[in-house]
Amino acid sequence: MIEQRFKCPNCGEIASFSGDLGEQMVVSCAACNSKGRITISTGRENNNYAIEVSHLKKDYADLTAVNDISFSVKTGEIFAFLGPNGAGKTTTVEMIESIRQPTAGSIKLLGKDIKTQFNDVKEKIGILPQEFHSFERLTVRETLVYFSNLYKKKANVDEIIKSLDLISYKNMLYKNLSGGLKQRVGVAISLVNDPEIIFLDEPTTGLDPKARREVWDVIAGLRKKGKTVFLTTHYMEEAEFLADHIAVIFKGKIIAEGTLENLIRNYGKSSILHIKKCKNATDVIEMLKQEGYDEVTSDGNGDIAIKIDYKERVLEILSHLRHDCIEYESLDIRRSNLEEVFLHLTGLKLTEDKQ
Amino acid sequence: MDFIYSVKGWYRSRGGMFWSLAFPVILILLFGAIFSGVGSSKYTLYIQDQDQTEMSKVLNVALNATKLFNINTVKTDVNVTSFIKEKNIKGLIVIPKGFEQTIKNSFVNPSARVNLSFYFDPSDQTTTQVIRSVISGILQEMNKNLSQGRTIIGVSEISTITENFNYIDFFLPGMIGFTIMQGAIYGSIERNTKYRKDGILRKLLTTPITRTEWILAKMLFMMFLAALTTALITIIGILVFGMTVNFSPLVIIILIATSFLFSGMGMLIGRFVKEEETADTAAGAISFPMMFLAGTFFPLEQMPQFLQTIAHVLPLYYVNEGLRNSMIYMNQTESMINGAVVIIFAAVFFITGVLLTKWKED
Numbered sequence: 001m002i003e004q005r006f007k008c009p010n011c012g013e014i015a016s017f018s019g020d021l022g023e024q025m026v027v028s029c030a031a032c033n034s035k036g037r038i039t040i041s042t043g044r045e046n047n048n049y050a051i052e053v054s055h056l057k058k059d060y061a062d063l064t065a066v067n068d069i070s071f072s073v074k075t076g077e078i079f080a081f082l083g084p085n086g087a088g089k090t091t092t093v094e095m096i097e098s099i100r101q102p103t104a105g106s107i108k109l110l111g112k113d114i115k116t117q118f119n120d121v122k123e124k125i126g127i128l129p130q131e132f133h134s135f136e137r138l139t140v141r142e143t144l145v146y147f148s149n150l151y152k153k154k155a156n157v158d159e160i161i162k163s164l165d166l167i168s169y170k171n172m173l174y175k176n177l178s179g180g181l182k183q184r185v186g187v188a189i190s191l192v193n194d195p196e197i198i199f200l201d202e203p204t205t206g207l208d209p210k211a212r213r214e215v216w217d218v219i220a221g222l223r224k225k226g227k228t229v230f231l232t233t234h235y236m237e238e239a240e241f242l243a244d245h246i247a248v249i250f251k252g253k254i255i256a257e258g259t260l261e262n263l264i265r266n267y268g269k270s271s272i273l274h275i276k277k278c279k280n281a282t283d284v285i286e287m288l289k290q291e292g293y294d295e296v297t298s299d300g301n302g303d304i305a306i307k308i309d310y311k312e313r314v315l316e317i318l319s320h321l322r323h324d325c326i327e328y329e330s331l332d333i334r335r336s337n338l339e340e341v342f343l344h345l346t347g348l349k350l351t352e353d354k355q
Numbered sequence: 356m357d358f359i360y361s362v363k364g365w366y367r368s369r370g371g372m373f374w375s376l377a378f379p380v381i382l383i384l385l386f387g388a389i390f391s392g393v394g395s396s397k398y399t400l401y402i403q404d405q406d407q408t409e410m411s412k413v414l415n416v417a418l419n420a421t422k423l424f425n426i427n428t429v430k431t432d433v434n435v436t437s438f439i440k441e442k443n444i445k446g447l448i449v450i451p452k453g454f455e456q457t458i459k460n461s462f463v464n465p466s467a468r469v470n471l472s473f474y475f476d477p478s479d480q481t482t483t484q485v486i487r488s489v490i491s492g493i494l495q496e497m498n499k500n501l502s503q504g505r506t507i508i509g510v511s512e513i514s515t516i517t518e519n520f521n522y523i524d525f526f527l528p529g530m531i532g533f534t535i536m537q538g539a540i541y542g543s544i545e546r547n548t549k550y551r552k553d554g555i556l557r558k559l560l561t562t563p564i565t566r567t568e569w570i571l572a573k574m575l576f577m578m579f580l581a582a583l584t585t586a587l588i589t590i591i592g593i594l595v596f597g598m599t600v601n602f603s604p605l606v607i608i609i610l611i612a613t614s615f616l617f618s619g620m621g622m623l624i625g626r627f628v629k630e631e632e633t634a635d636t637a638a639g640a641i642s643f644p645m646m647f648l649a650g651t652f653f654p655l656e657q658m659p660q661f662l663q664t665i666a667h668v669l670p671l672y673y674v675n676e677g678l679r680n681s682m683i684y685m686n687q688t689e690s691m692i693n694g695a696v697v698i699i700f701a702a703v704f705f706i707t708g709v710l711l712t713k714w715k716e717d
Binding site for chain 1: 356357360363364365367368552553554555557558559560561562563564715716717
């Protein structure tokens, strides 16, 4: 049996539940009575944290950009800070990087309080600022050597160039690189001191899908090297593709946090089974409703969508269809995604840039 | 290390290279040619004939006959020394009273001798040389005719130490001061606006380099540019315009202070005007009028009184004057005073610049 602490996503109340590893259960919050499903895991509380943020707050004259947020990032994981533009992502990451001064709260990097010991961790972190643009008239290699010379601890510049697939561009001037390559060089710059924690602030904003994918591969490669990555993004797919752990930030508050699975399970709709071009659709809908499927919809042209709570239900439906010799063209199960989680949490769509 | 990369980046920027090197070279050649060429084929010679005799008139006629000079007659009651100073005169000959009498005496008294006075400007070697050789030629001829070669009429040369210099002498130090000002202001603005927008300043804040190290590295680069500019402009002055330029430690001190001064000014502009393009325009609006008002191209004396008063509060004026006094006029005391003013300006601008610059974000 493992005892694990959970935070109520609705009211923030913290409660302990016990269970076997991997056990799922539906629990209700003692404070606000809201119900939710939990999974007992090894418990992040038992691990080493690379970043610990507690009660962080940032007030400006006319708004509170970050409003009392707390979270921690486990060593070796990719942590995505997901939220729409203006949610407080950059303000938060720049406070953690000691570029901005928090109004209140404490931040620890690798166990050191950055208020007093930031100089001790400078050698161990690497950052890529938002919309970073390096010196125009230095080549890729010169740029990396330049930044590497600022540190005592130096990674091998040529190895970084190789591992980020920049060999054929290493003698090109920075200003002549494409947007995707510039971002890759930006990530490379954040690695010149072989850091333990890497901060990437919106590393793929403004890139085309192919270039974005290339940057993702680079970031995924960092996890393999055992680096801790703190990533801010407003792209759902980016968080889904890369992150081990996701915190959703909205209007300066963290409104949900967990693994992708956790978030979808707790806040997303369940999966949807689509039956395409189904014959006798009306009969099938009738039959499914009798079997206890409440959320069945049809477009009137033979396409049926059924909400499914857990995967065993799919087999159940399939055996009904087979039993009744129902003909259909295709089946397809669409999993709920972060977009739906966000929609559920805020009532808003976290859409792509409108540019 | 930062220094080497600054040099690389600058070397690869055509615009940067042009404005810091080619532009001043073009200006100096252009202005130098326009203003130095005036009256170069004929030399102006002033003559004060205190003797007013037949003999002295012969000498006048002989000089005129060479057709090398515009000859101006100076009245006998004029004080030559103050006249030279007042009018910035490069060559003046005085025929002394008793000139004819002495020549007449020489027929009976072999030791009789009279000297013309030749007031010359040592800084204008060409004019001096021409007058000197013409006079010596004429006198040689006259002596030969009068006494078969015995020297009766001689010349005593009197150097006039006046502030009598060519336009190029005036212009060169101004060009150095102006170019360093431009480089420092625009360089500083780039670091405070572009580097901020591009996240380079934010990036540097998270690296172990300290603010002081970063600023010093950049100042080292500014001083390198200043040294290069000065060397280039001076070499052109010497090779093309045959100038005599004096380099003292004072000049170097003024150049260093100037780099700090205008880097500080650039920081202040970048602090209050956040957009790079707007900041560049603001810098132009400040530096261009200053360039004209501080006597970079034209001597202050040519300007109306109220503009001269304005010039005395402009830092560039003291840079220009300090460099001029030390490099050209050899007036080290005056230069030291100018230098001290430049250093005070530099300290004020640089320190407030560093203090007011926002290194962190809000």
